[in-house]
Amino acid sequence: MINDPSQLVQRALENGATHAALLSPDAVEVEGRLAAFCRDPRCPCFGQSMSCPPNVSGPATFREKLTQTQYALVLRLEVDTASLIGEERQEVFKVLQQIVSETEFAAKSYGFINSEGFAGGSCKGSLCGEFDYCEVLAGTGSCRNPDTARPSMSGYGVNVGKLMKVAGWSQEIFTEAFEQEIEMMWLAGLVLVK
C-alpha cells in the first residue's frame, strides 16, 4: 500500500495519459439523462458489447460505486484530430483502453484492490473490430480481452465535461496545440480508486 495516492497520477502519465488528476469522488457527476443518450439517439455501439448499454448496470450502480471510492483518477488522452476521425480512430480508442486498464492494475498493485477503470468509446470497435460479434453477448465464450476491455463511462451517465472542468482542463472538444500548429481532440478515462 502506498501512502501517497498522487503517485497514481505519475503512473497514469507513464502509461500514456496526456493529463491525469486525482479528484474527490464527489467531483464525479452522474446523470441519468446522459446515460439515456446511448439509447436515444441511438449510439452505433448500443447493444454491441458487454461494456455498453443495455448491458451495463447504469447510473444507480455507478453512484453506489462512488460511495465506496476513495479517489477518482481522471485521465485525458489528447490526439491529433486527423487520427481520431481517420482510419486510426479505433487504434486510438484501443490506446485509451490500455491506459485505463494499466492504471487500474497499478492502483490495485498499490493496495486499492477494488479499483475499477472506465473508458470512453466501445471495446467492440477498439478491441474486437475484426470480429462480427462480442463473444460474451453471443454466449460463445468469455471476453477476448479481459485485461484491457473496460466499460464505457457514457453508459453510466458520467458527466465527462464536468470532470474536465473540475480537473482544470478545457471542455472544448477541439484543443489548439499552437506549438505544433495542429488541432487536437481529447478522450477521457476514469479509474475509481478504492
Ligand code: SF4
Ligand atoms: S469480447 Fe470483445 S466486444 Fe465483448 S466485452 Fe470483450 S472486448 Fe468487448
